[in-house]
Amino acid sequence: MTTASHSPYDAIPRAEFRREFDDAVRALREKILTLETGVAIERFVALSDELKLRTNPIRKQLIETCLDWTDEERAMGGWMHASNQRMGSLGRRIVTVATKKAGGADETVVHVAARSLQHIGNGVKAELANGRVASRDYRELHALMRLAISLDCAKAKVTLMVQGAPMSVSLEALYFRALLLARFAHGVITMPQIEILDWWIWQWRGILASVPQATGPNCLRADLESSGGLRLGPGAPGHAAVYLPAEPLAEAYRWIVAEFHAGRVDRGASAAAALPVAEHVAVLDVLRRGLSRGEKGLATRDARRVAEGTVEVLVDIAEIIAKGFACEATAGHPAFTMDFEARPSRSAIARVYEQAKRMLNLYDTSQTGLGLEGDADSCRGIAIGSLLGIRLSPSGPVEVCRVVRRLQDGGADRVTIGVRRLTSAAQVLPVTCESSGSENSRTRALLFVPGEDSSGSQDGFLVPDSLLRERIRFESELDDGAYAFRFNRVRQKGRGWSLAGIEVVSVKRPQAVRAGAAISRPSVK
Amino acid sequence: MAESNTRSAAQQAPAGGKPPSDSEAGARAVRDAYIAARFAGVARSGEDLAETERVIRAARLYFQESHKVKAAELLDLAIALHPAREEPWLARLELAFLARNSSDFTGLAQAFRHFHPASAAWKEVARLGAALCPGEPLFGPATATEASRYGPWPDTPNWIQASWDLTSEVQGAEFHNAMLRRAHAARPEQAARAA
Numbered sequence: 001m002t003t004a005s006h007s008p009y010d011a012i013p014r015a016e017f018r019r020e021f022d023d024a025v026r027a028l029r030e031k032i033l034t035l036e037t038g039v040a041i042e043r044f045v046a047l048s049d050e051l052k053l054r055t056n057p058i059r060k061q062l063i064e065t066c067l068d069w070t071d072e073e074r075a076m077g078g079w080m081h082a083s084n085q086r087m088g089s090l091g092r093r094i095v096t097v098a099t100k101k102a103g104g105a106d107e108t109v110v111h112v113a114a115r116s117l118q119h120i121g122n123g124v125k126a127e128l129a130n131g132r133v134a135s136r137d138y139r140e141l142h143a144l145m146r147l148a149i150s151l152d153c154a155k156a157k158v159t160l161m162v163q164g165a166p167m168s169v170s171l172e173a174l175y176f177r178a179l180l181l182a183r184f185a186h187g188v189i190t191m192p193q194i195e196i197l198d199w200w201i202w203q204w205r206g207i208l209a210s211v212p213q214a215t216g217p218n219c220l221r222a223d224l225e226s227s228g229g230l231r232l233g234p235g236a237p238g239h240a241a242v243y244l245p246a247e248p249l250a251e252a253y254r255w256i257v258a259e260f261h262a263g264r265v266d267r268g269a270s271a272a273a274a275l276p277v278a279e280h281v282a283v284l285d286v287l288r289r290g291l292s293r294g295e296k297g298l299a300t301r302d303a304r305r306v307a308e309g310t311v312e313v314l315v316d317i318a319e320i321i322a323k324g325f326a327c328e329a330t331a332g333h334p335a336f337t338m339d340f341e342a343r344p345s346r347s348a349i350a351r352v353y354e355q356a357k358r359m360l361n362l363y364d365t366s367q368t369g370l371g372l373e374g375d376a377d378s379c380r381g382i383a384i385g386s387l388l389g390i391r392l393s394p395s396g397p398v399e400v401c402r403v404v405r406r407l408q409d410g411g412a413d414r415v416t417i418g419v420r421r422l423t424s425a426a427q428v429l430p431v432t433c434e435s436s437g438s439e440n441s442r443t444r445a446l447l448f449v450p451g452e453d454s455s456g457s458q459d460g461f462l463v464p465d466s467l468l469r470e471r472i473r474f475e476s477e478l479d480d481g482a483y484a485f486r487f488n489r490v491r492q493k494g495r496g497w498s499l500a501g502i503e504v505v506s507v508k509r510p511q512a513v514r515a516g517a518a519i520s521r522p523s524v525k
Numbered sequence: 526m527a528e529s530n531t532r533s534a535a536q537q538a539p540a541g542g543k544p545p546s547d548s549e550a551g552a553r554a555v556r557d558a559y560i561a562a563r564f565a566g567v568a569r570s571g572e573d574l575a576e577t578e579r580v581i582r583a584a585r586l587y588f589q590e591s592h593k594v595k596a597a598e599l600l601d602l603a604i605a606l607h608p609a610r611e612e613p614w615l616a617r618l619e620l621a622f623l624a625r626n627s628s629d630f631t632g633l634a635q636a637f638r639h640f641h642p643a644s645a646a647w648k649e650v651a652r653l654g655a656a657l658c659p660g661e662p663l664f665g666p667a668t669a670t671e672a673s674r675y676g677p678w679p680d681t682p683n684w685i686q687a688s689w690d691l692t693s694e695v696q697g698a699e700f701h702n703a704m705l706r707r708a709h710a711a712r713p714e715q716a717a718r719a720a
Binding site: 478 | 553555558561562563564565567569582583587589590594598601602605694697702703704705707710711712
């Protein structure tokens with residue numbers, strides 16, 4: 001017996017164990033037809049338990065790391081994905097063979113089907129580590145659901161261990177869990193956020209019940225004969241599909257929001273529940289967008305145009321201002337010294353190793369965004385939610401974009417990045433700032449983002465989150481006066497930055513600036 | 526997504542007066558972290574939601590920018606945490622009225638009546654309610670002047686604190702235009718493209 005502190009299940013499984021496990025799965029797969037059903041099921045369950053226990057420390061490490069994954073972590077994530085998929089496939093074969101031999105499914109066979117669905121769902125969560133969207137294929141998942149329907153056990157409940165606790169769950173809920181995870185876990189949310197989403201889905205398992213007919217334009221559809229994930233709305237007549245009504249999901253969403261309002265979230269319930277509340281709020285945003293897409297009708301993807309070329313990419317506000325707007329920031333302000341948040345924190349050693357230029361390949365463009373590709377080194381430090389500055393041509397403007405998708409090919413050293421354009425018309429504005437609690441004012445550079453509306457109501461500034469902690473009043477001199485403004489809400493939020501809306505609180509006209517008087521109305525001749 | 530609803534939380538609002546227990550402190554920490562993340566730039570904690578004017582202004586801006594759920598949620602939280610203040614209730618009622626959401630308005634009005642039975646604003650609430658939900662006994666018969674327009678006009682109460690003289694809006698537009706001119710001066714071709 002090993003003590004708890006030295007349990008092999010607390011440690012990250014080594015490469016040797018991973019190979020042995022894969023060999024054991026392969027061996028069982030090859031013997032399915034010849035083994036007695038009971039023995040095959042027994043071995044499958046043993047492997048399933050082993051995989052769940054052994055992948056726990058990997059999951060823990062991957063959700064706790066706030067840096068880019070190392071090669072070893074990526075390899076572990078890739079293995080977690082592949083081994084869970086293989087277990088799902090193996091389980092489906094065992095169910096198929098067992099039901100053919102016995103002419104039906106007993107409790108143990110239903111249990112194998114449930115475990116298989118659970119493994120595929122677990123594998124989906126690790127997809128981020130193992131490949132691009134193009135390689136996604138959910139045929140195995142649909143095949144299991146077809147089997148469950150044909151055996152009349154889709155609504156049967158089994159008890160599974162989930163993060164150390166027993167949970168009663170139906171097969172169809174496990175099927176929808178995997179599909180819901182697949183809908184969100186394709187590069188648009190991070191690993192910790194996927195874990196949070198999964199934890200919520202487990203809480204919602206009671207409402208993940210299929211209906212045979214579409215219940216409105218917002219319902220989610222799973223095409224049982226396809227290889228794809230969830231779709232919106234009714235399917236084509238004659239196609240085998242099951243539906244997940246949207247309203248119970250919306251109700252579940254509201255339940256989570258109400259729990260946060262009441263502060264009733266049990267932070268000790270799971271590793272996911274213990275993650276920062278800001279991560280939970282980010283997942284709620286993703287869910288809200290995903291669920292409301294149905295209310296707005298089927299979304300169409302902007303047409304992509306193939307592009308070629310290499311572009312320089314600047315990461316985060318400080319670098320965008322420093323390198324993307326170096327000339328403009330100080331133009332007309334010879335005495336102005338820019339105050340960049342990130343600069344002082346960089347050590348001399350860090351500056352020595354600082355990458356001179358981060359060059360990525362541009363592979364497509366659309367009305368709203370860009371597709372980029374680069375090697376892992378170049379993309380280090382770029383995560384979902386990062387703010388990028390990209391100059392598409394030497395004389396062109398800096399395109400300020402947010403990263404909405406990031407995927408790294410499992411075996412290869414290639415990273416694919418999708419960005420959404422925030423603006424092509426950003427400007428650096430020197431401002432003086434006064435915090436409410438300080439008499440001292442100081443100068444700094446803010447990145448102005450004009451709104452599409454000429455009223456200015458959609459204008460904002462891209463600022464580091466730290467700047468929002470204080471209620472600061474800013475002032476800047478423009479050609480027709482000195483404008484004082486303050487931030488009044490966050491219109492978009494990313495990784496360490498916010499696009500803050502503003503409220504102009506006063507304007508001093510040139511003559512009034514000299515006189516020191518504030519004019520709150522435009523002068524009328 | 527349907528409107529958020531935290532009126533039940535309002536009924537569970539702590540009475541105050543005694544120091545919070547560990548579990549209350551924990552709940553408050555979770556709620557504050559949620560508020561700081563969800564309403565960044567507006568509030569950093571439940572305490573900040575007591576700043577009625579700021580909260581209502583932010584809710585109005587969310588509403589104007591088509592974030593109706595977020596606007597309602599912000600006010601719902603302010604109501605839940607500070608139910609004795611009338612202003613967030615009234616702003617929430619006005620947003621429900623402007624959204625023409627009769628069931629939301631009626632539910633809110635009932636709760637408002639419960640928490641503020643002596644409010645001088647009830648007459649106005651009832652007038653809006655009668656216009657929005659004719660026949661609803663809670664509001665009585667509709668009066669001759671029916672509220673139907675959005676904005677700070679005589680027939681709407683302006684509980685959402687919209688600017689009466691549009692000073693702030695004019696200054697915002699001037700700032701926008703000054704920044705456009707600045708861009709033109711710095712990079713004429715790019716600014717033309719951006720415009």
